[in-house]
Amino acid sequence: MSAARHVAVIGAGPAGLSAAHAALAAGARVTLVDSAEQPGGQYHRMLPAAYAAEHPERLHHDWPAFERRRRRVLAHPRCTWLPDSAVWMLEPPAPEPAGPPRVHLLCGGPADGSGRARRTLDADAVVLAVGAHDRVLPFPGWDLPGVFTAGAAQALAKGERVVVGDRVVVAGTGPFLLPVAASLLEAGSRVLEVLEAAGPATLARGWGRRPWELVPHTGKAGELAGYVALLARHRVRYRLGRTVVEARGEGRVEEVVTARLRPDWSVVPGSARTVPVDAVCVGHGFSPQLELPLAAGCVLRGEVAGGPPGAFVRVDDDQRTSVPGVFAAGEITGIAGAPAARAEGAVAGWAAAGGDPAARPLRALRRSRDAGRAFAERLARAHPVGAAWSGWLRAETVVCRCEGTDYGALCAAVTDRAGSAARVTKLTTRAGLGPCQGRVCGPTVAELTARLAGAPPDGEPHEGLPPAGPHRRPVAQPIRLGELAAPSAPTDERESSHE
Numbered sequence: 492m493s494a495a496r497h498v499a500v501i502g503a504g505p506a507g508l509s510a511a512h513a514a515l516a517a518g519a520r521v522t523l524v525d526s527a528e529q530p531g532g533q534y535h536r537m538l539p540a541a542y543a544a545e546h547p548e549r550l551h552h553d554w555p556a557f558e559r560r561r562r563r564v565l566a567h568p569r570c571t572w573l574p575d576s577a578v579w580m581l582e583p584p585a586p587e588p589a590g591p592p593r594v595h596l597l598c599g600g601p602a603d604g605s606g607r608a609r610r611t612l613d614a615d616a617v618v619l620a621v622g623a624h625d626r627v628l629p630f631p632g633w634d635l636p637g638v639f640t641a642g643a644a645q646a647l648a649k650g651e652r653v654v655v656g657d658r659v660v661v662a663g664t665g666p667f668l669l670p671v672a673a674s675l676l677e678a679g680s681r682v683l684e685v686l687e688a689a690g691p692a693t694l695a696r697g698w699g700r701r702p703w704e705l706v707p708h709t710g711k712a713g714e715l716a717g718y719v720a721l722l723a724r725h726r727v728r729y730r731l732g733r734t735v736v737e738a739r740g741e742g743r744v745e746e747v748v749t750a751r752l753r754p755d756w757s758v759v760p761g762s763a764r765t766v767p768v769d770a771v772c773v774g775h776g777f778s779p780q781l782e783l784p785l786a787a788g789c790v791l792r793g794e795v796a797g798g799p800p801g802a803f804v805r806v807d808d809d810q811r812t813s814v815p816g817v818f819a820a821g822e823i824t825g826i827a828g829a830p831a832a833r834a835e836g837a838v839a840g841w842a843a844a845g846g847d848p849a850a851r852p853l854r855a856l857r858r859s860r861d862a863g864r865a866f867a868e869r870l871a872r873a874h875p876v877g878a879a880w881s882g883w884l885r886a887e888t889v890v891c892r893c894e895g896t897d898y899g900a901l902c903a904a905v906t907d908r909a910g911s912a913a914r915v916t917k918l919t920t921r922a923g924l925g926p927c928q929g930r931v932c933g934p935t936v937a938e939l940t941a942r943l944a945g946a947p948p949d950g951e952p953h954e955g956l957p958p959a960g961p962h963r964r965p966v967a968q969p970i971r972l973g974e975l976a977a978p979s980a981p982t983d984e985r986e987s988s989h990e
């Protein structure tokens with residue numbers, strides 16, 4: 492353990508804040524970076540300072556513990572907190588990748604802001620805790636105004652107190668649909684129904700297996716019970732094995748078509764019905780944000796070369812990745828919820844700081860982390876995305892919203908020209924080349940391409956280029972040409988060891 496050891500933590504959600512806390516406790520100097528104005532991540536998304544909530548504890552679970560940790564970390568004399576600071580690139584050290592990468596930052600403003608300054612950060616260890624974003628499958632009409640991702644609707648309700656509509660249907664899969672519905676109700680929307688695509692048998696198989704393993708997660712059960720009670724109070728129907736397969740309207744969504752699903756998510760004939768709405772919120776699980784881990788060179792697990800989602804950062808018992816000096820924690824290593832992310836973060840922060848591996852509190856943290864990993868597997872089994880969802884698509888259904896590429900164009904490109912070569916599909920259809928750079932459509936296009944070509948996308952390197960894949964994005968955040976051209980400065984003179 493050394494007071495001089497410097498740990499950079501990227502992401503100040505449950506995993507990152509916990510990593511910073513543990514690294515400080517182990518004696519390290521910490522730089523905590525987040526592109527948001529406030530720590531908290533997705534779980535403790537805070538209202539902007541200009542209209543902060545008077546009683547945040549009423550809006551958030553585990554608020555007192557979060558608030559204590561937040562204060563301790565930000566006020567710590569060995570902690571430098573960099574809010575509004577996006578990591579846009581990780582640069583492996585040359586010539587041999589023997590240590591953690593240099594962190595390139597854009598500091599001092601939101602993603603679309605001006606006047607941001609370029610900075611670099613060189614630390615002895617880097618903890619990546621950048622979380623996930625919600626995944627949405629395309630369906631006819633999903634590009635109409637009034638169709639929201641569940642995460643965006645929740646962010647507006649929780650982070651801005653803005654409601655997306657008066658009559659809303661929430662659909663998709665996973666327990667996350669419940670807090671989304673709760674946030675909408677609390678912000679004043681009328682939620683007509685919550686549609687969970689998994690049927691009773693799939694849910695029972697996932698959640699009912701080895702029920703004693705759920706004992707460490709009684710906190711989650713309490714949280715769940717709170718949502719169920721809220722939904723019951725507002726008379727919100729919760730239906731299993733049904734989902735939204737089409738949105739319709741003139742200029743914006745006016746009604747949705749919902750249908751019963753078989754376990755593979757093919758539609759049960761004759762089960763469709765229409766529901767008048769003015770907004771619909773959909774979420775089909777989460778995609779880990781893998782661009783920074785990939786830029787650092789971290790090996791993934793569960794990866795099909797260049798293929799559909801299911802890949803996470805591979806870590807060992809101390810949350811070490813395959814790259815020396817780089818640790819990973821939270822949703823990028825598996826989707827298991829905030830408590831598991833916190834436990835992983837604490838293990839990662841302690842190890843990154845060079846803390847004593849035999850320290851007593853570490854044993855309990857590791858147990859809690861392992862319980863979180865088991866929970867992640869259970870969650871994935873109970874809420875799988877059925878392979879037959881592509882049956883909802885029509886030739887004219889848009890799959891890449893930024894570039895307006897439709898399913899018909901993708902089918903033609905794969906069958907006529909590209910086969911499973913991810914790069915050729917991209918260049919011929921432009922899917923994934925728009926402003927979001929494939930963040931939304933990338934995993935979907937990779938999955939559809941694999942299915943159409945009858946083979947996983949070709950993830951082999953071509954002409955010296957690294958393999959293409961839905962998460963390979965060397966420039967991880969948008970950067971203006973002016974910002975790129977401007978010189979960068981180290982965040983701190985002591986950190987400029989290889990400037």
Ligand SMILES: Cc1cc2nc3c(=O)[nH]c(=O)nc-3n(C[C@H](O)[C@H](O)[C@H](O)COP(=O)(O)OP(=O)(O)OC[C@H]3O[C@@H](n4cnc5c(N)ncnc54)[C@H](O)[C@@H]3O)c2cc1C
Nearest residue numbers: 502504505506526532533534578622642670821822828829
């Ligand atoms: C949209 C959404 C809403 C959710 N809502 C709920 C909920 O209501 N209840 C619930 O139980 N679970 C919710 N979850 C799941 C929940 O996010 C996780 O269980 C938990 O927050 C994961 O913690 P984390 O630290 O891994 O990631 P996060 O909480 O996502 O934190 C990651 C942090 O990294 C920062 N970051 C990412 N990239 C960069 C970058 N390049 N540069 C700088 N900073 C960066 C982000 O700003 C963020 O603060 C939600 C997930 C999502 C995606």
